[in-house]
Each structure stands twice: as C-alpha cells, then as structure tokens.
Amino acid sequence: MSKVRIYTLAKDLGVDNHRMLAMLDDLGVQYKSVSSTLEEDVVETIKGLVAEEQASGSGGGSDSAPAEQQAQTESAAPSTPAPVAVAERPAPGEAPAAPGMPTRAPVVTIMGHVDHGKTSLLDYIRKTKVAAKEAGGITQHVGAFEAKTSKGKIVFIDTPGHEAFTTIRARGANVADIAIIVVAADDSIMPQTREAVAHAQAANIPLIVAINKIDLPQADVERVKTDLTQVNLVPEDYGGDTVVVPVSAKTGEGVEDLLEYISLTAELEDLRADPKGEFAGVIIESKVDKQAGVLATVMVQEGTLHVGDFLVVGENYGKIKAMSGSDGERIKEAGPSTPVQVLGFSENPSSGDKVASAKNEHAAREVIAARVDKRREDEEQGKRRKMTLEEMMGP
Ligand code: GTP
Numbered sequence: 001m002s003k004v005r006i007y008t009l010a011k012d013l014g015v016d017n018h019r020m021l022a023m024l025d026d027l028g029v030q031y032k033s034v035s036s037t038l039e040e041d042v043v044e045t046i047k048g049l050v051a052e053e054q055a056s057g058s059g060g061g062s063d064s065a066p067a068e069q070q071a072q073t074e075s076a077a078p079s080t081p082a083p084v085a086v087a088e089r090p091a092p093g094e095a096p097a098a099p100g101m102p103t104r105a106p107v108v109t110i111m112g113h114v115d116h117g118k119t120s121l122l123d124y125i126r127k128t129k130v131a132a133k134e135a136g137g138i139t140q141h142v143g144a145f146e147a148k149t150s151k152g153k154i155v156f157i158d159t160p161g162h163e164a165f166t167t168i169r170a171r172g173a174n175v176a177d178i179a180i181i182v183v184a185a186d187d188s189i190m191p192q193t194r195e196a197v198a199h200a201q202a203a204n205i206p207l208i209v210a211i212n213k214i215d216l217p218q219a220d221v222e223r224v225k226t227d228l229t230q231v232n233l234v235p236e237d238y239g240g241d242t243v244v245v246p247v248s249a250k251t252g253e254g255v256e257d258l259l260e261y262i263s264l265t266a267e268l269e270d271l272r273a274d275p276k277g278e279f280a281g282v283i284i285e286s287k288v289d290k291q292a293g294v295l296a297t298v299m300v301q302e303g304t305l306h307v308g309d310f311l312v313v314g315e316n317y318g319k320i321k322a323m324s325g326s327d328g329e330r331i332k333e334a335g336p337s338t339p340v341q342v343l344g345f346s347e348n349p350s351s352g353d354k355v356a357s358a359k360n361e362h363a364a365r366e367v368i369a370a371r372v373d374k375r376r377e378d379e380e381q382g383k384r385r386k387m388t389l390e391e392m393m394g395p
C-alpha cells in the first residue's frame with residue numbers, strides 16, 4: 001500500500017486538517033506539513049480514533065466543529081515544525097481572529113524571475129477559473145482577480161514583479177497571505193527567484209514553489225529541486241518541508257494540484273474577517289483614466305464597501321461613484337478578500353496606502369483634519385529636535 005498523505009486521510013475521514021494535525025500531535029507523530037505521508041500503523045490508529053469519536057458522537061471536527069474545539073486545535077498547531085502547518089505569524093490585523101468570525105478567501109501573490117511564467121500561470125488559472133462575464137464595467141485591467149476553484153474562492157494579485165509587493169509591505173500593509181514562487185524548469189533558480197523568496201520570508205507568509213514549464217523537453221524538475229535546497233527551501237520529497245508543485249502554464253498540467261495546495265495552506269492559516277466590522281483596505285494599484293478619472297484597485301480586508309461610501313486615503317477622501325469586480329462587472333458592495341476597482345478618488349493614491357471609510361463627507365473631512373494636525377505637529381517636533389541638536393553641536 002502506498003503511503004497516505006495527511007490531507008488525503010483527513011479528506012477521506014471527513015475530518016478537517018486542523019483536527020487531524022492535533023490528533024497527530026497527541027499521538028506524538030512527527031510530520032512536516034499536511035502533505036507529509038503517514039506510516040500505515042499511524043493511519044490505522046487515526047482511523048480507529050475517528051471511528052471511536054464518531055461512535056461516541058463527539059463530532060470529530062468536521063466543518064461543524066464547535067468553537068471551543070477549533071480554539072483548541074488552533075493552539076495546538078503552533079507547536080508543529082512545518083511552515084505550511086505553522087505560520088508563526090499574527091493574523092493580519094494583529095489580534096487572533098475570533099472563532100465564529102466568517103472565514104475569508106486567501107490572497108495569493110505570484111513572484112519569481114523574469115519570464116519564468118508568472119503571468120502565463122495566472123492567465124491559465126484566470127481563463128479556466130474565472131467565470132467569463134460581459135465586461136460592461138469601468139475596468140480595463142484590475143491587478144487582482146478572484147478564481148473560483150472546487151475548494152472555494154482564491155484571490156490572486158497579479159503584481160508587476162515584486163515591486164508592488166515590496167512597496168505595499170514597506171508601507172506597513174500585508175496584503176498577501178500566501179506567496180507562490182514561480183521557477184522555470186528549464187532555467188532554475190535565478191537572482192529574482194532569490195529576491196522573491198527573501199520577500200516572502202520577510203513577509204513571514206507561507207510559500208509554495210511552482211516549478212513551471214514542465215512541458216518543455218529541456219525541463220529538469222530534479223535540478224530545480226536540488227537548486228532549491230541551496231536557498232534553504234528543501235522540497236518535501238528531499239526530506240524538507242517546502243511544498244513544490246510541478247506545473248505547466250501552457251498545458252495546465254499540475255495547476256489543479258497547485259490550487260489544491262493553496263487551499264490547504266489557506267485552511268491551515270485559518271483566515272477570517274468580519275464583513276460587518278469596520279472597513280479596512282489597501283490600495284493595490286491606481287491609475288488615471290482620461291475619461292473616468294482616478295481608478296483605484298482596493299483590496300477589502302475587513303468590513304464591506306458600498307457604492308456611496310466615503311473613503312479616506314492619507315489626507316484625501318473620495319466618494320465611491322462606482323465599483324467593479326475583477327471580471328469587470330459592476331458591483332454595489334464588496335466584502336473581505338475582494339479586490340475592487342473604485343471610481344471616486346480625486347487624487348491618485350499610491351500602492352500600499354491604507355484605506356479607511358467614513359460615514360459621510362463631514363466625517364471624512366474630520367478624519368483628514370486630524371491627520372493634517374498630526375502631521376504638522378510631527379513636523380514641528382522634528383524641526384525642534386533638529387534645532388536642539390544643532391544647538392548641542394555648537395557652531
Ligand atoms: P515577466 O512578467 O516579464 O517577469 O515574465 P513572466 O514571469 O510573467 O513570464 P510570462 O508569463 O510572460 O512568460 C514568459 C514566456 O514563457 C512566454 O513566452 C510564455 O509563453 C512562456 N511560458 C510561460 N509558461 C510556460 C509554460 O508552462 N510552458 C512553456 N512552454 N512556455 C511557457
């Protein structure tokens with residue numbers, strides 16, 4: 001019998017992955033990630049445990065697991081040594097997400113060396129996974145899109161290289177939950193691959209390596225895997241804990257697997273946000289359209305945006321005149337993990353700018369007035385400090 005992967009067993013038994021990892025922890029079983037394989041005796045033990053639990057009616061932690069059980073498995077997860085299983089990262093928005101809060105779709109960024117196939121991979125996913133709708137909206141190009149997979153919604157950010165990602169992060173916003181590092185199978189690790197890995201590691205988000213272009217005759221997946229170890233990413237089948245998925249953006253081979261791994265990783269991250277909470281978002285990109293005006297792509301992180309809402313970015317505000325989703329369709333509202341193109345800013349915001357909302361124009365002006373005061377005060381203080389320094393240094 002071939003070995004069974006943890007997530008496969010979880011799926012077969014109808015147990016969620018958190019619960020499965022907690023059971024393995026209780027048994028003292030070592031594993032690297034949910035895609036690690038299990039020995040046959042462990043599989044049998046787990047099957048027995050699940051059968052017992054089900055017989056005694058304690059649930060077994062399917063999707064309907066009670067909140068306290070979820071909390072337990074959450075606290076158990078961080079003691080495991082796997083990067084996919086263990087994101088030692090505070091949930092975006094600092095405080096741990098309250099159990100019971102709705103889960104949200106993962107936001108995935110794709111990075112890698114030039115020409116390794118990032119855009120092609122997204123195009124492939126987009127073509128097959130985005131319901132084609134009539135583009136009647138205001139959008140020409142949204143730098144982010146939603147893919148509907150068998151495992152639910154996944155949001156991809158189609159950043160032009162890593163600059164946008166780095167800028168957004170440099171501004172203190174973490175917009176991505178998972179990074180895909182694309183490496184071409186005929187080219188292997190290149191300088192920008194290393195950069196991309198460093199960016200993902202700095203952001204402290206789980207990363208998945210997609211070895212692309214495996215359809216090429218000169219593709220050498222094993223060489224890429226060996227080279228990955230040199231950047232401290234040891235593939236699972238080399239005894240490490242890096243998830244590596246061979247794909248072809250041309251034929252589509254492996255793309256389903258990649259989506260599956262993204263969903264698994266997301267599930268373990270336990271991403272949640274409150275659609276009814278206070279709105280918070282980040283500018284992904286923005287441009288000025290000669291006719292329409294400023295078109296800004298906003299990633300909704302918390303709360304819900306509505307047409308007619310007032311948005312505050314830095315010291316500017318705008319009223320949402322129209323919004324469109326990533327298919328170009330006009331929408332009236334957008335909840336967490338939704339990229340939307342917003343029409344209504346008077347000034348062009350920058351990537352990474354944080355977006356807040358205000359009840360009305362008056363409230364928006366007040367928020368801005370407070371920000372301007374704060375900035376002036378900081379500037380004054382800076383000047384005073386500089387003067388004191390100069391005095392101290394003497395003529
Ligand atoms: P930059 O945005 O310039 O960094 O490049 P990129 O990483 O987005 O690569 P892109 O998708 O533009 O692909 C570069 C070239 O590789 C194009 O000619 C693609 O057709 C080709 N390509 C991408 N993926 C595959 C693949 O899976 N197989 C083959 N045979 N060619 C591919």
Ligand code: MG
Nearest residue numbers: 117118119120
């Ligand atoms: Mg590209």
